[in-house]
Amino acid sequence: DTAVSQTPxxxxxxxxxxxxxxxxxxxxxxxxxxxxxxxxKFLKIMFSYNNKELIINETVPNRFSPKSxxxxxxxxxxxxxxxxxxxxxxxxxxxxxxxxxxxxxxxTRLTVT
Amino acid sequence: xxxxxxxxxxLIILEGKNCTLQCNYTxxxxxNLRWYKQDTGRGPVSLTIMTFSENTKSNGRxxxxxxxxxxxxxxxxxxxxxxxxxxxxxxVSARGSxxxxxxxxxxxxxxxP
Numbered sequence: 306d307t308a309v310s311q312t313p314x315x316x317x318x319x320x321x322x323x324x325x326x327x328x329x330x331x332x333x334x335x336x337x338x339x340x341x342x343x344x345x346k347f348l349k350i351m352f353s354y355n356n357k358e359l360i361i362n363e364t365v366p367n368r369f370s371p372k373s374x375x376x377x378x379x380x381x382x383x384x385x386x387x388x389x390x391x392x393x394x395x396x397x398x399x400x401x402x403x404x405x406x407x408x409x410x411x412x413t414r415l416t417v418t
Numbered sequence: 419x420x421x422x423x424x425x426x427x428x429l430i431i432l433e434g435k436n437c438t439l440q441c442n443y444t445x446x447x448x449x450n451l452r453w454y455k456q457d458t459g460r461g462p463v464s465l466t467i468m469t470f471s472e473n474t475k476s477n478g479r480x481x482x483x484x485x486x487x488x489x490x491x492x493x494x495x496x497x498x499x500x501x502x503x504x505x506x507x508x509x510v511s512a513r514g515s516x517x518x519x520x521x522x523x524x525x526x527x528x529x530x531p
Contacts, residue, residue, distance in 0.1 A: 309461070346505070348462070348521040395461050403449055403511060404469065407519075409461030 308332070311396045311410035318386055319418055326381045326413045328396030336360075337379035338397040338407065339371060348395065354379050355401060386417045420445040422510050422522035430528045435498055439525045441491040441508030449511040449518075453482050453493050456505045456524065465493070465506075498529045 311328040318324050330337060338353040352371040353360055359371065368384045383390060396410040422443045431437050443451070450469045454462035466475045466482040468491070474483045479496045495502055505524040512518040 346523050348507070350519065397461070403513075404467055406452065406464035406467055407462070409463070411459070411461045 309396055309398050309408050309410040311394075311413055313413060314411065315414050315416075317416045317418065320386055320388060322386050323382070323384045324386060324415070325383070326394055326396075326415075328379050328381070328410060330377055330396075330398040330408070332398055332408060334398035334408070335376060335401050336399050337373070337376075338399075339379065339381050340395040340397060340409075342393040342395060342412070344392070351381075351394075352379075383415075386415075388417050391415055391417045420510075420512060420520045422508055422520050424506075424508050424522040424525050426525060427523070428526040428528070430530060431498055433498060433500055433529050433531050437495050437498060437527065439493045439495075439506050439508075439527070441493070441522060443489050443491070443508070443510045443520070443522075445489075445510040445512050445520050447513040448486060448489075449513040451482075451484055451491050452509040452511070452519075453480070453491075454507040454509060456507055458504070462507055495527075498527075500529050500531060503527060503529045 309330045336355045339351040340348045342348050351365045354373045370382045372380045393412045393414050395412045397407040399405040399407050425440045452467045453465040456462040468484045470486050481494045484491045505526045507524040508522040510520045
C-alpha cells in the first residue's frame with residue numbers, strides 16, 4: 306500500500322532515555338515533516354525536510370534531531386527525554402508546492418514516565 | 419498573532435442529519451485553507467484545500483466554503499454516516515513555505531445511530 310508509515314505506534318520510556326521514531330513514505334513526495342500533537346490536540350510543526358535539507362525548525366529543543374538518510378525517510382531522534390515530551394508525534398509528507406496536501410502517518414504515542 | 423479558531427468544540431448528531439462546522443482565522447498573509455478529518459488513533463486525512471479565489475469546494479458529502487473577506491470557513495456534512503465520527507481540523511496556510519500551516523484545535527463530531 307502507498308502510505309506514510311511510522312514506527313513504533315506506542316513508545317513508553319523513562320525520563321532521561323534516548324529514543325527514535327522512524328518514518329517512511331512511498332508516495333514519491335519530496336518533502337517530509339514531523340508534527341507534535343499535545344494533550345490539547347493542537348498539531349504543531351517540528352521539522353520539515355526537502356531533498357535532505359532542513360527548511361523549518363520551529364523553536365524545538367535541540368534534544369530533538371531529525372535524520373533523513375534519503376528522500377523517503379525522516380526519522381526523529383530524541384535525547385534525554387522529559388515528561389513534557391509525552392505526546393503523539395506524526396510524520397507527514399507532501400509534494401513541494403503550497404497547495405499540496407499533507408499525507409500523515411498514524412502517529413506514535415510517546416509516554417515518558 | 420496567527421490563529422485558527424473552530425466551533426463548536428464538539429457536536430453530537432443523529433445519523434442521516436446534516437451539520438455545519440465553523441472556522442475563523444486571523445492568519446495573514448493568507449494563502450489557502452484546508453479541512454482535515456482525523457479518526458481516533460489515526461493521522462489527519464485531507465478533505466479539501468481552497469485558495470483565496472475559491473468560495474466553495476466539495477468532496478463527496480463534504481462541502482467547504484470560504485469567505486476570505488470575513489476570514490471564515492465552514493464545513494458542511496450532508497446525510498451524516500456513523501463513519502463521519504471524527505475530529506475535523508481547519509488548517510490555514512500563511513503565504514510562504516509549505517510549513518507555515520496554522521492548525522485549529524478541531525471539532526469533535528459524534529454521529530449516533
